[in-house]
Amino acid sequence: MKKVIFAEFGGPEVLRLVDAEEPHAGPGRIRIAVRAAGVNPVDWRIREGQVLSAHPIALPSGVGLDASGVVDEVGEGVEGIAVGDRVFGEGASTYAEFAVLTAWARMPEGLSFEEAAGYPSVVETALRILGEVGARPGHTLLVSGASGGVGSAVLQIARERGIPVIGTAGAANQDYLRSLGARATTYGEGWVERVRQLGPVDTALDLAGSGVIRELVELTGDPHKVVSIADLDAPRSGVRFSGVAGSVPAALAEAVDLISRGKLHIPVEKSYPLAEAAAAHADSQAGHARGRRVLLI
Structure with missing residues (x-):
């Protein structure tokens, strides 16, 4: 099978598409024929060797946590899922033609593989940090960098929970943030005063x-x-850095519920073929996304 790997830490150029042995589903796992794989910032942080304490790896390593596809192997002890089911979830080395998942859910009706691959880590992260920061109904949450995948999920989940949000993003994404229920302003010089003009902030x-x-x-x-998922130096200021996942199965169940009720939609900004994983990483690192980036297999 085809699989994206890296044999050294570094920039996007260390990613290579190679022929590799197929993985197989062990006990409590399933294997899918991957149709799409989500591209997350944590993927390139792992590739650069930034987060080894939370994501220890041995080189050479595969890449990717999120995927959607069709079940083609069911491990011992797994119930309620069968070969041929359409699922999305989390696993390891998902930038590949086949991947083993450790957490999964059936895809909601009407969701494409391309869209589904963009949800698992994003929704788990959004739910986790909303809890960690103590966001509550009626208390205003400030979201810095709100237009990406996690931001899109945070804004919609917050709206569903009655949590007012102020979001910052680039000028091109102001209307997008407003469409998700946030009061929006741009980052850059003077952004703190612009936020203050929108109202007091309780959490961020x-x-x-x-x-x-x-x-x-x-x-x-x-x-x-304040909670950060992106600034590794945040603890120096007494701010929590959140990098360890909570319950992925619970997050997927909530994602299915929200998607099925029309309360959550994360757009795919751009899709790439598997061979262009390096370009997807470069674009992800450049920021300014609206929604998700995914690889199509």
């Missing part, structure tokens, strides 16, 4: 890692009311 999330931790603490008045 840093999703972009653009060096705004000090300002987020200033706006909330308390480092314990």
